[in-house]
Amino acid sequence: MKSIAIVPAYNEEQNIGRVVDELRAFDPELDVVVVSDGSVDRTAEVAAERGAHVVALPFNLGIGGAVQTGFKYAHAEGYDLVVRCDGDGQHIPAELPKVLGPVLAGEADIAVGSRFAGGDGYRSSATRRIGIRLLALIVSAIARQRVTDTTSGFQALNRKALDLFAADYPHDYPEVEGMVMTIKHRLRLREVPVLMREREHGRSSITALRSIYYMAKVLTALFVGLFRRRVVPAEEA
Amino acid sequence: MIAAGTPLKVSLAATGASLVLLLVVFELIRSRRLRERYALLWLVTGVVLVVLSAWRGGLNTIAGWLGVKGYPPAVLFAVGLMFVILVLLHYSTVISRLADQNVVLAQRLALLETRLSEREDRS
Numbered sequence: 001m002k003s004i005a006i007v008p009a010y011n012e013e014q015n016i017g018r019v020v021d022e023l024r025a026f027d028p029e030l031d032v033v034v035v036s037d038g039s040v041d042r043t044a045e046v047a048a049e050r051g052a053h054v055v056a057l058p059f060n061l062g063i064g065g066a067v068q069t070g071f072k073y074a075h076a077e078g079y080d081l082v083v084r085c086d087g088d089g090q091h092i093p094a095e096l097p098k099v100l101g102p103v104l105a106g107e108a109d110i111a112v113g114s115r116f117a118g119g120d121g122y123r124s125s126a127t128r129r130i131g132i133r134l135l136a137l138i139v140s141a142i143a144r145q146r147v148t149d150t151t152s153g154f155q156a157l158n159r160k161a162l163d164l165f166a167a168d169y170p171h172d173y174p175e176v177e178g179m180v181m182t183i184k185h186r187l188r189l190r191e192v193p194v195l196m197r198e199r200e201h202g203r204s205s206i207t208a209l210r211s212i213y214y215m216a217k218v219l220t221a222l223f224v225g226l227f228r229r230r231v232v233p234a235e236e237a
Numbered sequence: 238m239i240a241a242g243t244p245l246k247v248s249l250a251a252t253g254a255s256l257v258l259l260l261v262v263f264e265l266i267r268s269r270r271l272r273e274r275y276a277l278l279w280l281v282t283g284v285v286l287v288v289l290s291a292w293r294g295g296l297n298t299i300a301g302w303l304g305v306k307g308y309p310p311a312v313l314f315a316v317g318l319m320f321v322i323l324v325l326l327h328y329s330t331v332i333s334r335l336a337d338q339n340v341v342l343a344q345r346l347a348l349l350e351t352r353l354s355e356r357e358d359r360s
Contacts, residue, residue, distance in 0.1 A: 035347075055351045058343050069344045076348065171340065 004031040004079045006070030007052070008063055008153075009087025013041040016087050020050040023085065026093035033073050034087065037066035043087075064171035067153070075166035082162050084155045091154045095194040099156040102190040109161045109187040112179070113194035114149035127211045135176060135218065142226070143183045147191050150176045154194060161187055170225065173218050177225045184226075243293045243309045251290035251313055259283035278327055282320040289313055 005023050009016050016034060023032050034047035038060035048054045055069055067084060074082050083099065085091045095113060102108040116132070135150045153175055157165070164185055170177030182189045262279045265271035271279075289296050290313060300309035 053351065053355070055347045057347045061340055061343060065340050065344065069347060072344060073348055073351070 001081055002031075002077075002079045003027075003029070003081035003083070004033055004074050004077075005083045005085050006067060006074060007032060007034045007047075007085050007087045008037055008066040008070065009034055009039065009043050009047070010037040010060065010066070011039045011041045011043060012087040013039075013043050013046050015089040016043050017046045017050050019085065019087055019089055019093075020047055020052045022093040024051060026096060030083075031079070033070055035066045035070045035073075037061055037063070062171060063153075064169055064174035067174055068165065068169035068171075071162055071166040071169060075162055079162070080159050082157045084153055084157070086153045090196050090198075092195060092197060095154070095196075096156075098192045098194050099154060102192065103156045103158050107188070108190035109158050110182050111156045111190045111192055112147075112149065112152050112175075113154035113196070114147070114152055114191045115194070115196050116148040117191055117193035127208045131211050131215050134215065138219070138222065139176065139179050142180055142222075143189065145189065147179065147189075149191065150179055154196065170221070172221050176218055177221055180222060180225050243296050245293075247310050248290055248293050248296075251310065252287060255283055255286035255290050259287060275327075275331070278320070278324050282317075282324070285320070286313065286317060289316060 007016070007019060007023070009019075012019075020032055020034065023030060032047075032052040034044070034052045034054050036044040036047070036054060036056040038057050044054045044056045053073070055073055057066060057069060061069070070084070071082070081100075081103065083096060085093070085096075091113070099111045099113045102111040116136075132149070132151065136148050139150045140147050151173075161182070164181070164187065165178070168181075170181065179189060259280070262271070262276060262283055266273060266276050289299070296312060297309045300306075300312045303312060303315075305311050
């Protein structure tokens, strides 16, 4: 089975080398494609030196556009199994078997690694926790199944899910909206507990006001997404 | 009760302004700086404003229907504003489509570059 790891990265020259190395060490059979999302540093070069396929976007598309580029690559190259892994080193390749498990067993089309499903480990500020909890509740209600981590980019997908996301993938908040899309398209979603590293550099300094703004935008995107016409993945021409 | 009419001066000024708008739109289309497709709304806006400005009886009647009693030319503002909103909304859809197309182009370009360079490396 041809499998590939998609790693979106924006100016991650410090971390990307280690991420690629870890993925390749985890499984030498696993191909790696790094999508450099308009990086202005050496992200693309470093990734290529470490033996990853590199797709370099001409300008920054944002996380959704970058990840979809990876999906399109995997789709065109005929991969059957895809894992998604962030380029900042937050996701631990050694945890991959956990997300791969349900997909390999044919029990899920998409498996999402959750920081919260297992209980302990991941700490963040109070406002963020409330926001995460609220989003999880809303998505759980829409999905009619319990989800705990709606912002996790640590995922495994089979070919069916890949077909869908290569054709249509949400741009702004792809993890949250992607979950809803998954359900709407009647794909099977499974959440599995995983460990993640805490972010090393304090880039994600989200204030209370920002969190509220973020929530408003995500919720809008979510509800708009519910009414949006569904794009059916076209057969490859 | 006698409804107030549209003052002649207001009518003349509004007609003049609307005609200028129409002329500018025509010139932009003629010089190919505005695509017909996007010009349609502007043309309709201009024509409607010219008609309502010049035809005082009509404006007064419409004002009567809408319950605008004091000052019929207020209808001109309302109609103008409505078209401005329509045009803006139209632009939002145009921009959205352009943004989507831009994303697809960027992705396709990047994927083609990757395919090309990987093919060159192999040979």
